[in-house]
Amino acid sequence: MTIRKKGNQQKTGVLPEKVQAQFEILEQELNIPFHNKSLLYQAFTHSSYVNEHRRKLYTDNERLEFLGDAVLELSVSKYLFERYPHMSEGELTKLRASIVCEPSLVIFANELNFGKFVLLGKGEELTGGRERPALLADCFEAFIGALYLDQGLDTVVTFLQRVVYPKVEVGAFSHVMDFKSQLQELVQQSNNGLLHYEIIDEKGPAHNRTFVSRVLLNDKELGVGRGKSKKEAEQQAAQNAMVALNQSLYKEE
Secondary structure (H helix, E strand, O other): OOEEEEOOEEEOOOOOOOHHHHHHHHHHHHOOOOOOHHHHHHHOHHHHHHOOOHHHHHOOOOOHHHHHHHHHHHHHHHHHHHHOOOOOOOHHHHHHHHHHHHHHHHHHHHHHHHHHHHHHHHHHHHHHHHOHHHHHHHHHHHHHHHHHHHHHHHHHHHHHHHHHHHHHHHOOOOOOOHHHHHHHHHHHHOOOOOOEEEEEEEEEHHOOOEEEEEEEEEEEEEEEEEEEEEHHHHHHHHHHHHHHHHHHHHHHO
């Protein structure tokens, strides 16, 4: 694993062949062969494992976790900035926080079966460390850090496009940006009438369809939105309607 220098000599802890074989399986499952295997091993090495193998010169994943957290936040920020051009800074921050948080990272890690590859000390293993949320979230971030060092930001983005971003696209975090509920509350405050949503267009092949929705208030169109699903299109329409209503209210003042 990580090389440490002592005088003019270099020493490194070498994982057992059986453990290395397990990581080969992980690389195959992810379809991401690492150039520097030590980075991959380190990403899954918990401090409890290092403490039980002090003479092997292993290195835990805490520094990679630090780096991965920053890389993940940058990558998700850029994705959201480009994907949702009409969102305010506050809305983008709120949505990013719901993606780059422990519960979400645990979901990503579990879907990739990261837990079974973590190198743990015996005590941590016996107390259920392999399923501990904080440990799994840290491992996911450490993996992102290792992947960034090994293959660069473009590969990280490709990985996130496969693992993280599709969940945003299908509305897994829509509770954070529920513009339909916000619009409903805004209309109710003014007692302006009833809202109605309708799909007015569908474009593209079945596997890559774009929906167009509009929201009406008492048969008057308030906003139009587009999305990869009907739900996303309706949310976009509601958001655009809120922008229009707020602008009209501002002009009246």
